[in-house]
Amino acid sequence: MTAPDHLEPFTVRMAFRGSVSDPVDFTATLLTRVARSCQEAGASVIGHIKCHGRTDAGGFHCSLTSLRSGVRCSLDAGRPTEGIDLDMAVLVYGVDRVTVGELVAQAADTLCRAASVAWTADAASPHDPHEHSPSVPATPDLTAVAAQSSTEEPP
Amino acid sequence: MRLLIVSGFLGSGKTTLILALAKHLATAGHRTCFIVNEVGEIGIDQQVMREGGLDVWEITSGCICCSLGSDLIVTLNAISERFHPEVVIVEASGVSMPSGIEDALANYRGRPFTERRMLSVVDPTRLEMLLQMMTPLVEAQIGRADDIVVTKQDEALEAENTCALETAARLNAEARLWRVVATDMQSLKPLLVHLAAEPAS
Numbered sequence: 312m313t314a315p316d317h318l319e320p321f322t323v324r325m326a327f328r329g330s331v332s333d334p335v336d337f338t339a340t341l342l343t344r345v346a347r348s349c350q351e352a353g354a355s356v357i358g359h360i361k362c363h364g365r366t367d368a369g370g371f372h373c374s375l376t377s378l379r380s381g382v383r384c385s386l387d388a389g390r391p392t393e394g395i396d397l398d399m400a401v402l403v404y405g406v407d408r409v410t411v412g413e414l415v416a417q418a419a420d421t422l423c424r425a426a427s428v429a430w431t432a433d434a435a436s437p438h439d440p441h442e443h444s445p446s447v448p449a450t451p452d453l454t455a456v457a458a459q460s461s462t463e464e465p466p
Numbered sequence: 467m468r469l470l471i472v473s474g475f476l477g478s479g480k481t482t483l484i485l486a487l488a489k490h491l492a493t494a495g496h497r498t499c500f501i502v503n504e505v506g507e508i509g510i511d512q513q514v515m516r517e518g519g520l521d522v523w524e525i526t527s528g529c530i531c532c533s534l535g536s537d538l539i540v541t542l543n544a545i546s547e548r549f550h551p552e553v554v555i556v557e558a559s560g561v562s563m564p565s566g567i568e569d570a571l572a573n574y575r576g577r578p579f580t581e582r583r584m585l586s587v588v589d590p591t592r593l594e595m596l597l598q599m600m601t602p603l604v605e606a607q608i609g610r611a612d613d614i615v616v617t618k619q620d621e622a623l624e625a626e627n628t629c630a631l632e633t634a635a636r637l638n639a640e641a642r643l644w645r646v647v648a649t650d651m652q653s654l655k656p657l658l659v660h661l662a663a664e665p666a667s
Contacts, residue, residue, distance in 0.1 A: 316599060318561060322506035356599050358476035358560060363513040372514045376477035380591060380621060385514075398513065400506040402476050402560070404599070435507030 315355035319408040320400065322435045323415060327395040329428035334366050335373070335389035337426070338397060339382040342375045344418035345401060350378065352414060355405035362399040366392040467546060468553045469579045470661065471567060473607045474587030475596055476560030479617035481511045482648040483587060484557055485518045490658040491553060499523070499551040501541055503530045503559045511557060529559050531566025539573050546576035563603065564610035581665040586611035586641075590622040590630035597633065609637045615644045615657060 313319060331337045342360050349357060361374040366389065373384040401411050412434055423430045472480045484500065491498045502512045503525045512524040523541050530538040538556070545554060558567060564584060571582070586607045589596075596604045608614060616622075616630045627645070634643055644657045651658075 318505070320506040322508035322510075324508060356596070361477075361510045363510050363517075370513070370517050372510070372517070374477065376589065377592060380618075398508045398510060400504070400508065400510050402505065 313405060313407045315405045318358060318402060318404050319406075319411070320402055321408045321411040321415070322398070322400045323412070323432050324435070325395075325397040325399060325419065325430060325432045327397065327419075327423065327428050327430045328393070329423075329426065330391065330393060331395060331426065331428060332391050333389050334364060334392050334395045335371055335384050335386050337389075337395065337422070338362060338364050338371075338373050339384055341397075341418055341422055342373055342382050342399075343378070344422065345399075345415055346375050346378055348414040348418055349401070349403045349406055349411065352406050352410055354403040356403065358402040358404060360399070360401050360403070362397050364398075365396045366390070366394065368392060467551060467577045467579055468581040468665070469542075469556065469571075469583070470553065471556045471558060471564075471582075471584045472587060473558045473562055473564055473567075473584060473611070474560065474615075475589065475592075475600065475604060475607065477592075478560065478587040478589040479615075479648045480557050480560070480587045481514055483615065483617070483646075483654075484555055485515065485520075486648060486651060486654050487555065487658055487661060488515075488518065488520050490654075491662055494662050496553050496662065497549070497551045498553040498555060499545045499549055501525065501538070501545070501554065501556045503534065503538070503557060503562065505529060505559045505561055529562050529566070530556070530570060531558070531562040531564070535566065535570030536573070538567070538570050542574055543576045550577075561603065563606055565606065568610075583612045583661075584610055585613045585615060585661070588614060588616045588630055588634070589618055590616050590626040591618055593626065593633060594629050605637055608634060608641075611638060611641050613644060613657075613661075614638065614641045615646055617646055617648050619645050619653065620647045620650070 368390045371386045512522045515522045528534040647653045
């Protein structure tokens with residue numbers, strides 16, 4: 312737990328491998344489970360839980376700002392796929408990033424066990440959004456990847 | 467060069483609105499560049515925008531209202547010199563304080579802005595809660611805006627819309643108020659026409 316008005320952004324790059332009949336529904340379920348877990352862990356505000364996914368059929372994105380509103384995705388349904396690459400941002404207040412990382416891992420694990428899908432993740436290094444110097448990473452059981460503040464031009 | 471800064475709390479609908487505005491500006495023949503600021507290390511919004519066909523400069527891992535203010539200026543200078551756009555749209559992170567962005571812009575030395583407009587996107591379904599939990603941030607985002615866009619009209623309850631309208635009137639009676647569904651071009655059209663219009667000289 313952190314202060315109710317404290318935000319520790321958590322971002323993660325995930326890869327899911329195995330047969331998924333509807334990658335959009337799969338992703339929406341994951342986001343909902345993450346949101347519910349964060350709320351149960353004491354999140355004061357769900358700021359934004361969002362992701363961008365890629366399959367061999369193309370890209371899509373999903374977004375959740377409250378459990379009442381639910382997940383909104385750019386596609387109603389996805390085509391069956393053998394893999395999803397997913398970038399996810401979990402921006403919730405009142406839960407520290409280590410806990411958020413654990414909750415994401417638990418949600419992914421539960422979902423993937425039921426669907427017989429393998430998954431891996433690389434969590435980006437954390438920082439305080441209003442601090443000049445990124446703090447030392449304190450990552451959960453996801454592999455940390457160092458990342459500094461960056462400005463990037465279009466490819 | 468016109469500058470439009472789109473502010474608003476996390477998840478208020480900034481990216482969806484910018485995607486619609488980008489289509490409108492492209493159709494109207496405006497040369498537009500986009501800068502996206504996200505607090506997380508991995509940018510999601512810029513991926514969504516690129517998928518929507520936009521060229522996007524991203525500023526990640528912090529906020530342009532404080533730690534990354536200089537990055538905003540460097541990016542604006544580069545865009546101004548190399549691309550000569552008519553319009554630059556900046557999507558501020560959802561935790562950006564408008565005063566910090568304005569402070570950063572004081573250091574901009576590129577082509578002068580012919581117009582500088584701040585737009586605040588408000589999610590009425592969470593506004594009452596956010597006003598209690600994030601009072602200074604949400605009040606500042608609404609209070610400094612030239613235009614206030616109340617989104618999610620397809621799901622907001624009447625009481626939530628009333629709260630949004632009363633809050634806007636209390637904090638910023640001067641701003642123009644818009645109620646939209648950001649995914650519905652019909653509901654967006656008056657706002658898009660207004661934002662695309664050249665400023666009166």
